[in-house]
Amino acid sequence: MLHLDRLTRRSIVQKKLHLPACVHQVRSYHLNPKLVNYHLINKPVSCFSVTLTLGFFIIHLCFNSDLACMLYYITVLCVVCSCLKELFLSIFKYFYIFLFSILLHQIMPLTPSSVASNTRAQAQKSPSTTDILKAIESLSTSQSSQFSELKSSISTLTSQVADLVSEKAFFRAEIGVLRSRIDVLESRPVPSIDSSSVIFRESTERSKIEFNAIAYGVPESAANTAALRVNDDLRTLSNLLGQITIPVPTNLKLIRLGNSNAKKPRPLKVICQSKADASQLILNFNSQTRNGLLPEPGFRIVRDKTTLERELLRKAHSDLQRKIESDSSDFTISYVNGVPSVIKAGPKNMNPRGGSNHQPSSTQHLH
Numbered sequence: 001m002l003h004l005d006r007l008t009r010r011s012i013v014q015k016k017l018h019l020p021a022c023v024h025q026v027r028s029y030h031l032n033p034k035l036v037n038y039h040l041i042n043k044p045v046s047c048f049s050v051t052l053t054l055g056f057f058i059i060h061l062c063f064n065s066d067l068a069c070m071l072y073y074i075t076v077l078c079v080v081c082s083c084l085k086e087l088f089l090s091i092f093k094y095f096y097i098f099l100f101s102i103l104l105h106q107i108m109p110l111t112p113s114s115v116a117s118n119t120r121a122q123a124q125k126s127p128s129t130t131d132i133l134k135a136i137e138s139l140s141t142s143q144s145s146q147f148s149e150l151k152s153s154i155s156t157l158t159s160q161v162a163d164l165v166s167e168k169a170f171f172r173a174e175i176g177v178l179r180s181r182i183d184v185l186e187s188r189p190v191p192s193i194d195s196s197s198v199i200f201r202e203s204t205e206r207s208k209i210e211f212n213a214i215a216y217g218v219p220e221s222a223a224n225t226a227a228l229r230v231n232d233d234l235r236t237l238s239n240l241l242g243q244i245t246i247p248v249p250t251n252l253k254l255i256r257l258g259n260s261n262a263k264k265p266r267p268l269k270v271i272c273q274s275k276a277d278a279s280q281l282i283l284n285f286n287s288q289t290r291n292g293l294l295p296e297p298g299f300r301i302v303r304d305k306t307t308l309e310r311e312l313l314r315k316a317h318s319d320l321q322r323k324i325e326s327d328s329s330d331f332t333i334s335y336v337n338g339v340p341s342v343i344k345a346g347p348k349n350m351n352p353r354g355g356s357n358h359q360p361s362s363t364q365h366l367h
Contacts, residue, residue, distance in 0.1 A: 003263040060159040202308055209304035210275040213282050215240075215268040217298030220256070230254055233268060245295040246284045269304065278303070309340075 110122045127135075168211040218240065221232030233256070253271040260266065272278040305313065316333045319342045323331045332345040 205306040212304035213270045213278050215301050218268045220265045241300050244288045286355050313340045
């Protein structure tokens with residue numbers, strides 16, 4: 001069989017057997033042998049040569065010309081030579097094809113084995129169904145793990161967003177409280193006095209008031225002159241202090257504070273000769289009251305206060321009054337770090353009489 005199928009021709013190309021173009025005609029001659037007769041018989045004779053020969057022959061018969069006769073013989077010779085040439089070429093071509101057909105008979109038995117080896121190599125390289133299933137299973141496992149990680153990440157983000165929302169609400173509430181406090185602070189009048197001057201005035205005033213003591217609940221005199229009223233106030237104060245066995249300091253100076261009021265006596269400022277006398281008077285009064293000696297109702301002695309301290313004390317009394325009006329009766333005024341503040345009343349704030357040691361009367365005059 002000289003028939004070359006597609007795989008055989010591909011194998012020949014792969015083996016790099018570069019054959020001439022006439023080898024491809026072997027397959028044509030094998031399929032149609034009549035082509036050989038066509039090339040050997042019909043192809044050498046051309047129409048132009050035959051026409052030219054007949055033309056010179058007719059001229060020679062009609063005119064009996066030597067030139068035409070010579071041309072006739074030359075043309076016949078050329079035709080014969082051409083025929084011989086075509087004949088020899090066809091014979092040589094057929095013989096060449098025959099030799100290559102024998103060569104192909106020797107090559108073709110090797111072709112099926114090479115095709116089979118190539119087929120086996122391709123079969124070995126092509127993936128099997130098991131490999132495909134394993135690849136699909138591996139891909140599915142990888143995607144499942146990635147999906148689990150994504151799900152856990154989404155859960156974490158959801159919890160974090162919930163925490164952020166709660167923190168945002170908390171911060172909003174805190175911001176609202178701070179804004180309200182800022183509004184309260186801004187609504188208060190800002191003192192125009194410089195803080196340094198306030199501190200200087202406070203220190204100067206504090207050094208002066210260390211000589212003074214304030215006595216509350218001392219009845220006022222009804223005398224017409226100031227001297228008589230001062231003498232009456234001194235005698236009344238001495239009697240009140242004598243009831244609780246407290247000595248009266250010498251060389252006292254007494255001054256009534258505030259405007260006259262018929263309902264209650266005005267506070268009495270006691271100015272001593274020294275700071276020690278003033279502080280000793282206040283200390284003796286507090287010691288006697290703690291020891292159980294009860295003075296007259298409403299009578300008490302406290303140290304003098306500066307202008308700033310009186311303002312703070314008035315503010316504390318105002319806050320206490322608001323709390324009392326709002327049914328909060330368990331509050332009292334106490335000094336915290338030297339500043340009067342409204343705090344809840346406790347056992348340590350109560351004196352033996354059941355009252356607070358730090359809560360002054362809400363109706364007293366503060367100057």
